[in-house]
Every structure is written in structure tokens, then in C-alpha cells.
Amino acid sequence: MSELEHDEVSRETPESDQIASPSRRTFLKGVAGAGAAVSLISKGAWANGEIGFWAKDLPNDKLTEMFRTIVRIRWHERTMVDKMITDPKYRGYNHFYAGQEAVATGVCAALNNKGPFDQLDLVYSTHRPTGHAIAKGVDMKKMAAENDFRATGLNGGYAGEMHLSDKSCGFIGADGMIGPGHVIATGSAFAFRARGSKQVSVVFGGDGTYATPHFHAALNNAALLQLPFIYVLENNLYHQYAHYSYSCPMKDIADAARTYRIPGVVVDGQDVFQVYNAAKTAVDRARAGEGPTLIEAKTYRYYNHWGAPGAEAGQLGAFGYDPLAISSFRPEREVRAWMQRDPVDICRNTLINWGVLTRAQADEIEAAAKKEAIEAFAWADQQPFCKPEDGLKNVFVEGVVPARQFG
Amino acid sequence: MAKKSWMYAVLEAVQYEMRQDKNMIWIFELTPPVASTPGLPVINLEKEFGRKRVVNTGIDENWMASCVLGAGLAGSKAVTYIPYQGNCMCFQVIQNHAGKLRSMTGGVASMPIVFLLEMTGQTPGFAGQHSDYEIDTYYAHIPGVKTVVPSTPTDAKGMMAAAIRDPNPVCYLYPAGLREMMEDVPNEQFTTPLDKAAVRTTGSDITIVGSGGGMPEVLKATEALQKQGMKVEAIDLRSLKPMDTETLVKSVQKTKHLLTVDQSYYTLCPGAEVIARVAENVRGARFKRVAFPDAPPPASPEMFLWMRPNADHIVAAAKKLVG
Numbered sequence: 001m002s003e004l005e006h007d008e009v010s011r012e013t014p015e016s017d018q019i020a021s022p023s024r025r026t027f028l029k030g031v032a033g034a035g036a037a038v039s040l041i042s043k044g045a046w047a048n049g050e051i052g053f054w055a056k057d058l059p060n061d062k063l064t065e066m067f068r069t070i071v072r073i074r075w076h077e078r079t080m081v082d083k084m085i086t087d088p089k090y091r092g093y094n095h096f097y098a099g100q101e102a103v104a105t106g107v108c109a110a111l112n113n114k115g116p117f118d119q120l121d122l123v124y125s126t127h128r129p130t131g132h133a134i135a136k137g138v139d140m141k142k143m144a145a146e147n148d149f150r151a152t153g154l155n156g157g158y159a160g161e162m163h164l165s166d167k168s169c170g171f172i173g174a175d176g177m178i179g180p181g182h183v184i185a186t187g188s189a190f191a192f193r194a195r196g197s198k199q200v201s202v203v204f205g206g207d208g209t210y211a212t213p214h215f216h217a218a219l220n221n222a223a224l225l226q227l228p229f230i231y232v233l234e235n236n237l238y239h240q241y242a243h244y245s246y247s248c249p250m251k252d253i254a255d256a257a258r259t260y261r262i263p264g265v266v267v268d269g270q271d272v273f274q275v276y277n278a279a280k281t282a283v284d285r286a287r288a289g290e291g292p293t294l295i296e297a298k299t300y301r302y303y304n305h306w307g308a309p310g311a312e313a314g315q316l317g318a319f320g321y322d323p324l325a326i327s328s329f330r331p332e333r334e335v336r337a338w339m340q341r342d343p344v345d346i347c348r349n350t351l352i353n354w355g356v357l358t359r360a361q362a363d364e365i366e367a368a369a370k371k372e373a374i375e376a377f378a379w380a381d382q383q384p385f386c387k388p389e390d391g392l393k394n395v396f397v398e399g400v401v402p403a404r405q406f407g
Numbered sequence: 408m409a410k411k412s413w414m415y416a417v418l419e420a421v422q423y424e425m426r427q428d429k430n431m432i433w434i435f436e437l438t439p440p441v442a443s444t445p446g447l448p449v450i451n452l453e454k455e456f457g458r459k460r461v462v463n464t465g466i467d468e469n470w471m472a473s474c475v476l477g478a479g480l481a482g483s484k485a486v487t488y489i490p491y492q493g494n495c496m497c498f499q500v501i502q503n504h505a506g507k508l509r510s511m512t513g514g515v516a517s518m519p520i521v522f523l524l525e526m527t528g529q530t531p532g533f534a535g536q537h538s539d540y541e542i543d544t545y546y547a548h549i550p551g552v553k554t555v556v557p558s559t560p561t562d563a564k565g566m567m568a569a570a571i572r573d574p575n576p577v578c579y580l581y582p583a584g585l586r587e588m589m590e591d592v593p594n595e596q597f598t599t600p601l602d603k604a605a606v607r608t609t610g611s612d613i614t615i616v617g618s619g620g621g622m623p624e625v626l627k628a629t630e631a632l633q634k635q636g637m638k639v640e641a642i643d644l645r646s647l648k649p650m651d652t653e654t655l656v657k658s659v660q661k662t663k664h665l666l667t668v669d670q671s672y673y674t675l676c677p678g679a680e681v682i683a684r685v686a687e688n689v690r691g692a693r694f695k696r697v698a699f700p701d702a703p704p705p706a707s708p709e710m711f712l713w714m715r716p717n718a719d720h721i722v723a724a725a726k727k728l729v730g
Contacts, residue, residue: 091708146706157707158535158707159534159706160533179467208466213469239465240436241439242463246464247466388710391705404696404698404700405697405700405715407724
């Protein structure tokens with residue numbers, strides 16, 4: 001199953017021919033029958049084979065910024081893994097995003113991430129949030145401090161990784177639950193439509209979300225109400241410790257879009273420009289009042305579901321047996337095969353081929369990203385711990401609740 | 408008799424029942440029905456009974472709970488293991504369907520099913536959504552389902568066997584922090600009643616009542632207080648619904664002091680119900696509640712560990728109450 005999955009993705013790479021795969025053709029035939037309302041799907045889907053559909057027209061500084069974001073996420077994740085492995089004082093519980101960087105980067109590059117709150121596009125994230133957060137514009141230092149539960153962290157030590165949020169850049173936040181965030185995100189989209197705003201609401205979710213009742217609730221209502229809502233489904237093949245074939249009868253989860261008569265796009269999640277193209281198309285549609293889009297990005301995480309089992313300091317990726325994945329763990333060959341199509345390399349090589357960056361410039365950007373990540377975690381280490389009694393704050397807007405633990 | 412972990416003891420009970428009843432099913436996500444313990448065979452329900460009866464599902468706790476309810480209505484015994492992240496996702500189907508169907512069918516429906524609901528609250532850092540313990544209050548409030556919360560591997564086994572054999576839906580709460588707890592547990596199948604509290608120590612000065620994940624701290628505090636000369640009667644509730652009022656009342660009639668300990672939020676915590684029942688039946692007693700404040704659990708260990716009731720809190724509260 002997984003090998004086939006990889007082949008499927010390979011067909012959509014720039015190296016391969018431009019002919020859609022058999023399943024893709026079936027998919028297009030299917031959506032063509034769905035009527036005029038979905039005519040955009042085929043346009044968008046064909047454009048996926050063309051790497052520069054939108055991205056090629058971007059100015060050099062924007063493209064460079066996308067590369068910078070990818071390597072910032074990569075080095076943030078690698079530094080965090082090393083921290084977890086080597087520093088016994090580090091207290092964070094982390095789900096690593098390495099391997100999926102192109103998805104967060106490509107999507108957020110198509111969004112409005114700066115300015116007053118009522119003009120920001122909103123992002124709802126997952127339990128694997130750090131990549132989305134960096135791409136949306138969250139401060140890396142403060143996030144590192146929050147992940148280690150410091151008083152000066154992004155959320156004052158209340159959140160930890162799975163509840164990170166930053167209103168100032170429209171990062172509504174991480175969510176430890178699978179499903180509910182998607183439906184909530186449609187509520188933001190509903191508010192945008194009701195007040196005539198051009199904002200869009202984007203939710204990231206994994207392949208595991210397909211099985212939830214929330215998947216249907218989000219897409220059905222977004223489609224019925226033509227909401228400015230984008231569902232970015234990062235299919236990294238595993239929900240927690242189970243392959244997605246345990247929870248979804250389809251190979252391409254984007255096929256589900258047919259049911260709702262909305263565009264469903266499969267993109268190579270390792271190629272930031274293909275992700276950007278799909279996101280930009282979806283954002284333009286949403287801003288124009290044409291409704292939601294489901295984007296399925298085929299991707300892979302280089303680490304296990306949670307923590308760093310199988311990882312070694314200074315080495316990218318986790319291999320071998322994860323003691324938590326008793327009944328279904330990932331073959332090491334699968335991990336290594338996906339690492340051959342690395343989102344950092346693809347972005348870097350593309351920009352060098354396009355003449356946007358030289359090798360030396362790319363190296364320099366990456367070195368700066370690594371330095372920034374190391375400094376962020378060093379800064380976080382110096383931050384104060386929380387005051388115990390502050391746990392009684394922030395329950396309601398006003399006041400504190402009484403201590404009850406002493407009787 | 409052999410040393411077994413909480414998890415091993417539970418799965419041993421389930422394995423026995425599944426061998427007896429070829430129709431019985433088990434639904435899980437995330438937590439594989441696998442356990443090992445030194446010197447005993449590994450238990451793997453998925454391997455032993457196959458994927459027709461034991462299924463690793465998608466992340467959809469509503470379906471998991473609905474599936475075992477439907478299986479029960481169709482006449483099969485069924486258990487689902489809902490991990491702590493999703494332990495309220497299935498609330499509606501338990502509260503509005505499982506809990507009401509016996510009544511709504513005029514006493515016809517029989518539901519030999521168990522909702523094994525994992526709960527955390529022991530681990531600082533998980534925060535908010537992954538750190539809840541409050542479901543003991545939520546599920547115990549529902550009529551028509553029995554809600555139990557064992558605190559030792561032996562009770563975990565006996566109460567699981569009893570829950571599977573019970574013709575009523577049972578919410579079997581599983582404090583995740585006790586997963587690795589080890590003790591000697593009988594190898595043969597046995598049942599532990601689903602309506603009896605356990606008196607862990609007898610004493611005449613004060614009754615301390617706790618349950619589930621809070622019990623290790625209650626027993627630690629009890630030991631400390633006894634060393635200081637206080638005669639403590641420590642009671643493990645075990646069953647939240649039905650609640651063993653008789654055992655509680657008898658104890659407080661003797662001690663005249665009742666301290667309840669909960670990891671659940673203060674308002675409407677199980678201890679509140681314990682105090683209400685005792686107050687209705689015992690004259691002249693004094694009461695105190697120790698519980699988690701009415702605040703979502705923050706991530707920071709400094710905040711969280713200060714807020715969660717521990718043995719020191721219990722000792723201080725007991726002295727204040729008796730002294």
C-alpha cells in the first residue's frame with residue numbers, strides 16, 4: 001500500500017510526464033460528471049502537473065522567503081528533536097513536523113499573515129503544530145519557551161505544544177483533538193461571509209480526520225453555505241500508529257470532495273510550489289465567494305507519531321521500532337524512500353534551477369535558519385518557570401478561581 | 408497468582424471472556440490490546456481473535472461507542488477502549504442512548520457492553536485537552552449506566568470481568584497513570600462487585616474517601632497520618648454509580664469526620680456526592696473536600712502539580728478537619 005502510495009506521488013513530480021495517473025483520470029471523469037459547479041476542479045488538477053502555475057510568477061524575494069520558511073521549520077524541528085534526546089531538563093512533549101514542511105509553507109505563503117486581526121486569514125492547526133505556526137508567523141523563541149512551559153512562553157506556559165496559539169498572526173492554534181477544529185474553522189469562515197470580509201479560514205488536518213464525523217460536518221456545511229474555507233488534509237499515511245488504510249477506503253482522500261460538489265485537489269506535499277499553486281487557487285476562489293476547497297497533500301513525517309523514539313541526536317529522521325506502535329509500525333524502507341524526496345531539497349533545487357538562488361545563497365539561508373533555531377531554544381532555556389498560583393488565572397475573563405486542592 | 412500490571416490484569420479478564428464467548432468483540436484505536444508481564448504469555452487480543460472481532464478503527468470515538476452499543480442491542484457482548492483524548496467524544500451516545508434505552512424500551516433492551524474510558528490527569532505537560540480527569544463526574548451523572556473506577560490491578564481485573572458479564576452498560580473508567588502499577592493478581596478469572604466500595608484501612612478518627620487515580624496519594628497520606636497517630640479509615644469508592652452509601656455511612660457514623668479527595672474539578676466532584684449522602688444519614692459529622700480547582704489543567708508542571716491534590720494536601724486537610 002505504502003509503496004503504491006509513493007508511486008502515485010511520483011507521477012505528479014515535475015520529473016515525470018504530464019499525463020495524469022489512471023486513478024487521477026478516473027477522478028477527473030467523476031468530477032466532470034458532477035456538473036458545472038465543479039468545472040474548476042479539472043483546471044486546478046491539471047495545473048498540478050505544471051510546477052510553475054502560480055509560483056513561477058512570484059517575485060524572487062517571495063520565493064526566497066518560502067525557502068527560508070522551509071529551512072526555518074526544518075531546523076526548528078531538528079533542534080527540538082536533539083533537545084528532547086540530549087537535554088534531560090527539557091520538559092516538552094513534541095510531535096515533529098519534519099518531512100511535511102512544504103505543506104505548511106506553501107499554504108501559508110498564499111495567506112494574509114500580517115496586519116489587523118480583522119484582515120488576517122485564520123489558521124487552525126493540529127497536535128503537530130510547530131510547522132504551521134512558523135509558516136504563519138509565530139515567534140520561534142516564544143514558541144520554544146512555551147513548549148518547555150515557561151512563564152514568558154507564547155501562551156504563558158498554559159498551552160504547551162498541543163495548544164499553541166498566536167492571535168497576532170491569525171494562528172488560532174494547535175488542537176489536541178482530531179476533528180472538532182475543522183468544524184470550528186467553518187464557523188470563522190461563516191463569520192467572514194456574514195460580515196462581508198475577504199478573509200479565509202484554513203484548517204490543517206491529517207489523514208486520520210477523514211474518519212471523524214467532523215470531516216463531513218465541516219465540508220458539508222462549508223459547501224452548502226459556500227464558505228471561504230480551505231481544508232488542507234496532510235496525508236502522511238499514518239494517524240497515530242495506524243496506516244490510513246485502517247480508516248479510509250479511498251486512496252485519495254480528496255475524492256471525498258465529489259460528495260460535496262467542491263474542488264478536491266491532490267498535490268505533492270513535498271513540493272512547496274505545487275502546494276502553493278493549489279492553495280493560491282483555493283484562496284482566490286474563497287475570497288471571490290466561490291466556496292470551499294479540499295486539498296490533499298501527500299506527505300510524510302520523518303519521525304514517529306510522538307516524541308523521538310528511533311531518532312539520534314544530529315541525525316535527521318527516526319528509524320526502526322517504536323515501542324508505542326505495537327500493532328502497526330512503519331517500515332524503515334518506507335521512511336528512507338520518502339526522505340529521498342525531501343521538501344528542503346526540492347525547494348532548494350527548484351530555486352537554483354530557476355536562477356532565484358545560488359547554492360551559496362541557499363547555504364547561507366540554511367545556516368542562518370539553523371542558528372536562529374539554536375538561539376531560540378537557548379533563549380527558551382533562560383526563561384522563568386511559571387508561578388504555581390497562576391494556574392487559577394485565565395479561567396474566566398475576570399478574576400481567579402479559588403484554590404480547592406488544600407481542602 | 409503472579410505479579411501483573413494494571414493493563415495486563417485488564418486484558419487477562421477480557422481474554423478469558425472472549426475465549427468463553429465467541430461472539431464478543433473489542434474495538435480500539437491508538438491503544439493496541441497488547442500487554443506483557445514477566446513470566447507470563449504476551450496477551451494480544453487482535454492476534455488471538457482476529458480482525459473480525461478485534462478492530463483498530465479510525466479516530467472516531469462516537470463510532471466506537473455506537474458500535475458496541477449496536478452490538479449489544481443485537482445480542483453480542485462488546486467492549487471499546489476509548490483513549491483519554493477522546494473520552495468525551497462519545498458522551499452523547501452513552502448519555503442519551505445507552506443510558507436511556509432500558510427505560511425507553513420499557514425494560515426490554517439489554518446491553519452487555521463496556522465503555523472502557525481512559526482518563527489522564529496524572530501527567531503534567533499534556534495540558535488542557537489531554538489532561539482531563541473530570542469525566543468521572545460526567546459519566547457518574549448518567550442514569551442507566553454503571554460507572555466504576557478501579558484503582559488496583561486486582562480490582563481492574565475483577566471489575567472488568569464483572570462489567571463484561573453485567574447485562575447493563577458499564578462505563579469502566581481507567582486512570583491512565585495507573586497503567587504500570589504492578590501487584591499480585593490471581594491467574595484464574597474472578598469477579599469483583601460493581602457496587603461495593605473497598606475499605607482499605609480501618610480507623611476511628613477520620614474517614615478519607617478517594618477513587619481511581621487519586622487513591623495512591625490517599626493511601627500515602629493515610630500511612631503518614633497513621634504514623635502520626637491518627638486512626639484513618641481509607642475508603643476506595645470503586646463504584647461511582649451505584650454508590651455504596653452503606654459503607655460510607657457506617658464509616659462516618661464511627662469517625663464523625665469525612666474528608667473526600669478528587670482529581671476531578673471541585674464543583675460536583677464525586678466527593679460532593681459522597682458528602683451529600685453521608686450528611687443525609689449521619690448527625691454531627693464534619694466534612695471537607697479536597698479537589699482540583701475549577702480550572703482547566705495548565706501545561707506548566709509548576710501550576711499543574713500545585714493544583715492537583717497530593718498526599719501533603721490530604722495530610723494537611725485531615726489535620727485541619729480533625730484538629
